[in-house]
Amino acid sequence: MIPTSFEYHAPDSIEAALDLIDRYGDDCKILSGGHSLIPLLKLRLASPAAVIDIGRIGDLGHIRADGSTLRIGALATHAAIGRSDVVSTSCPLLVHTARLIGDQQVRNRGTIGGSLTHADPAADWPAAMLALEATIKVRSRSGERTINAADFFIDAMTSAVQPGEIVTEIIVPIPAQPAAASYFKVRHSASGFAVIGVAVQLKVENGAGADVRIGVTGLSPRPFRAKTAEALLKGQPLDEKTITAGAAKADAEATDTMEDIYASGEYRRHLTRVHAKRALRKAAGLDK
C-alpha cells in the first residue's frame, strides 16, 4: 500500500478520539477494522491528514445481553458476532449475517461499527439492522444520541453519522422468537459483497405472521424494509401461497436499483424476490 502520508493516532479512550476528530475536522478518517478505509487509502480515493485508529479503545468490542436488548460494541468483529453464544441464543439473525460476510480474513478484522458507518450499499449488516429494528448509538463531544436503523442509512456510502461523531454501540431488541429468522444473500463472485441480501425476522402466532420484518440490502443505493411484502404477510397464514405472494413484492420499495457488469437492476430485483421467498420459507420453518 502506498497511500499519501498521514498522521497516525491511536487514542485509548473515546474522549481522546473525539478530541482528535475535533482537531482535524473533515480532514481525518477513523480506522476501525480497516476493510473499507485501507482500500480507499491504497487507491488514494481518500487522502486524510490524519488516521485515527480507534482499535485500542477498551470496551468497544463488547457483546452482551442486557434484559430485552442485545448490546454490541462498535468494535466487535464480524467473526466475534458470528461465533457468539449470546448472539446465537438471543438473535441468531446476526449470526447468519455475520457468517456470510466476506471471507474469514475479512470477518476477523472487519467490525460492525465500521461497516455500518461506511454504508456501502452492498454491505450485509443493513438488512439485519432493519429487520431487527436496531438502533445505533453515536458519541460526539456534545454528547450521545441514538439513531434508528430506519433513519441510519441515507444513501450509498452515506450514513446518518455526522462529522465529529463515532458509532459506539448497536442496540438490538431481542426478538420474541429469535429463531424465526434467516438471511439469504447472493455473493458477488469477486468481492463477496451482497449483490442482494434479504434478512427476515418473524413472530409467528398460530401459523400466521404476527410480526413480519424484511430488510433488503444490495438492491438499491439505500437499504430498505420491504413494507409492501410485510403488509401482505402480516396476519396471514405463513404458507407457501402467501409467502410466494409476499415475496413477489419484496422489491417494491426500491425506486432506484444498483447495477454493474455482474448483475443488472432487473436481475437484482428478481434475485431479491427469489431470495425473499427462500428467506421467508426458512424463517417460517417451511424448509426442514
Next chain:
Amino acid sequence: MTTNGKNGKYVGQPVKRTEDPRLIQGLGHYVDDIKLADQLSVAFLRSPYAHARISSINVDAARSAPGVVGVFTGADIDGRVGFVPCAAALPGLKVPRYPVLAIGKVIFVGQPIAAVVAVNQYAARDAVDLIEVDYDPLDVVIDPVRGAAPESPVIHEEFGTNVAFNHQAGLGDVDAAFAQADRIVKQRMNHQRLAPISIEPRGVLASYLPGEQQLTLWTSTQIPHLARTQIAVMLGMPENKLRLIAPEVGGGFGSKLNIYAEEALLGFISMQLNRPVKWIETRRENFAATIHGRAQVGDVELAVKNDGTILGLRYDVTADLGAYHQLLTPAIPTLTGLMLSGSYKIPAISMTCKGVFTNKMSTDAYRGAGRPEATYVLERIVDIAAQELGLDPVEVRRKNFPRPDEFPFATATGLLYDSGNYEAALDKALGLVDYDGLRREQQSARQNGRLLGIGLSTYVEICALGPSAAMPAGGWESATVRVEPTGKVTVLTGASPHGQGQETSFAQITADMLGVDMNDVLVLHGDTSIVQYGIGTFGSRATAVGGTAIVLAIEKVIAKAKHIAAHLLATSPEEIVFENGKFSGTPLDKQASIQEVALAAHLASNLPPDTEPGLSATHFFEPKNFTFPFGTHVCVVEVDKDTGDIKILRYVAVDDCGKVINPLLVDGQVHGGIAQGLGQALFEEVVYDESGQLITGTLMDYTVPKAQQLPRYETDRTETPTDVNPLGVKGVGEAGTIGSTPAVVNAVIDALRPYGARHIDMPLRPEKTWRIINGQ
C-alpha cells in the same frame, strides 16, 4: 538410464517439491525481496486516457518534491532507449513503434508517461501526483470489429488503418467440403479478454556499475536470456555486459513471456543515475499494463454429414490486439489457426484472421495462448452440430477421431500429431463419470424440473514448443550437467521454471540417470551469468525440451566417466557397465562410484591420455517436432432454475501428457489449469467501457475463482509416450486450461436444453443463464 516410459527410484514417483519448504516459509527471494544499498524507488505516471494527444508535460513540481532524485519522460528516452520489441513475423504485419515512455500521444489507459525516481516508494508516488499533463482526448477504438471498418478513428496514423494483419491458414478444399455437406452448422463465439493475474506482479531491480560498465537486472520473467538479448539491444549495450536474473517468479501464465517497457527503462535510469533503482508493479498496474489474453471474436462454420462425419471447418475471426504489439501479440491468433483440427480428422480447414489495434492493453500469451480459443470453437461447434443432428455428442466425437494406428497424423492445418489414443482417454473419462448413468439421471431430473447438464471436451494441444524453424527466437533448450569434485551434481538449465517444479523433476531425472541421491542434485536456472544461453519456460516446453537437454548432457557425462572409470579399473570403456551410480569392470568385483570418478576427473593426476580434466557436459537440444497431449474432460452441472446459478457437481479430467516424471507435479498443473479454465468459463472478463476506461481494475471487480468456487477434481491419466524426445514426455502446463473451458460451457448449454439453449458467450454469469430460462 531413464529414457522413454521407464520409472526409476525417483522418476515416476510422487516426489514432494523441493522448492516448497523455502516458499511456504516465506524464505524465497522474489524481486522485491532483494534490497541493495542506496537503491531508489520508481513510480509511474500512467495515462488516464485511452487515446489522447499530450500537448504538454510539466514535471517541475515533481522534480523539486521532497526525496525526488529524477523524473524521466518521453523526451528523455526519445532516441536513447529502443522500442519495445515484437518477435512475431507475419507477411505484411504492421508494427508500430512502441516507446518505453509515451511520446506525444497515449493510446491505452495505463500507458507509462513519466517515471519518478525517489528515495522511497512513498516519495516517488507522491511526486507522480505533482506532474501536470495537458491531454487532448481523441476518439477511441474499443470494439475490434468496428475498429477494422474504414470509418473508424485510427490509432496509429502512420498506417491509416487499425488492421495490423490479415492472416490465412489451413489446407484442403474447403469450398468442396461445404458443397458436399448435409448440413452447415454456424455460430458466432466470443473469447473474452482475460487478465493472467500472477500472484506476484511484475517487478524490476536494476543496478549499474559505472566502473565495470555492467548492468544487472533482476526481473520477474519467464525468459531471462531472451530478455537479456532484447533489453541489451534496447539499451544499446553489449549483451555480455548485461546480467539478467529471474529470481523466484511468482507465476507468469505467459504474461512474463515478454519484454516490457519498464524492464528496459529501469536499466536506462540506473545507468543515468549510477544507482540501483527498483519498481514493483501494483495490482492496479498489473491489471492495466501487463498483457491480457484471449480477446477474439469469430464465426465458425462446420460442414457435417447427417451421420456426424465432419467434412470441413471455416473460422473467420477478429483478434483484439490492443494498442501495441508486445513480444508475441500477432502470433497468438495464428496458434489458434494451427490447432483448429483438434482431435478430429477434418479434411479441409480454413481460418481467416484479422488482427486489429484497439485502445486497450496489448493481448499476448496467456496460459494456452491461442489453443484454448481453437479448442473452444471446435468443441462448442461439435456439440452444437450433435444437437442439430440429434446425435449424442460422444458419438460425434468418437466418429471423427483418428485411430491410434493413424498416427503420426497429418492435419489440414499443417501439423503432424506425434502419437495419440483419443478413444482410450474418452472411454476412461466416460467410465469414471458413469456417462450412461448420468444421462439417465439427467432424464429423470428433467422430468422433476431440475436442470442437469453434462458437457465434455476431447481436446488435443500442441506442446514442447518447439522446432526452431517454427519459432520466432529458437525453439531448442540447453543444459549443463556438472559433477563436482565431491560428487555433488549441479544442473544448469536454460529453461526458467517459475512455479512448475522443475527443480524437483529435473533432479529426479538426473538422480536416476547418475545413480545419486536426489538431495545431491542442485538445479540452477534464471541467471544469465551462471547458466548457458537458454530459451525459457512457456508453451509447456520446459520438461519436454529442457528435460531432454539434461538427459543428453548426462549421457555425455556418463560416456566420459566410463572412459575415466575404465582407466581407473584397468579395463576398456566398452567393458564398463554403469548402474546405480557404480561403474563396474571385468571382473565385476572391480567398481568405481560416480563420486570416485568425479574426484579423479578433477584431481587429474591419473586420467587416460588425451582426456580433459573435469566432469561436465553441455547439450543444446533441438526438438524435431512439437508434442500433442490430449485428453477428455467431463463436467456435470446443475443450474438453479430460479436464479440461473451454476453449480458444478462433478469434474472429471483424464489427461494424457505422455510419460509422467512426477504425478504430483502433473496433478498440480492439471488442477491449476482447470481452475483458470473454469475461471474463463464462469467468472473472468476484463471489461473496458466505451471511453476505454478499465472497469475491472481490481480483484474486487475481476473474479479470479477462489477455492470455494471450484469443484473437487477427479483426475486420471492415460499414458501414451512420444518419440519426439527420449523422455517420452509431452507437456502438461496448459492442458487443464485448454480442455476445461468448453466442457463447462457445453455442460451449461446441455442443462439449458429444455429452454432451447444453443450458445452463451463466456463468462457464464448467472444473469445470462437466467435470461435463457426466462426466454429472453
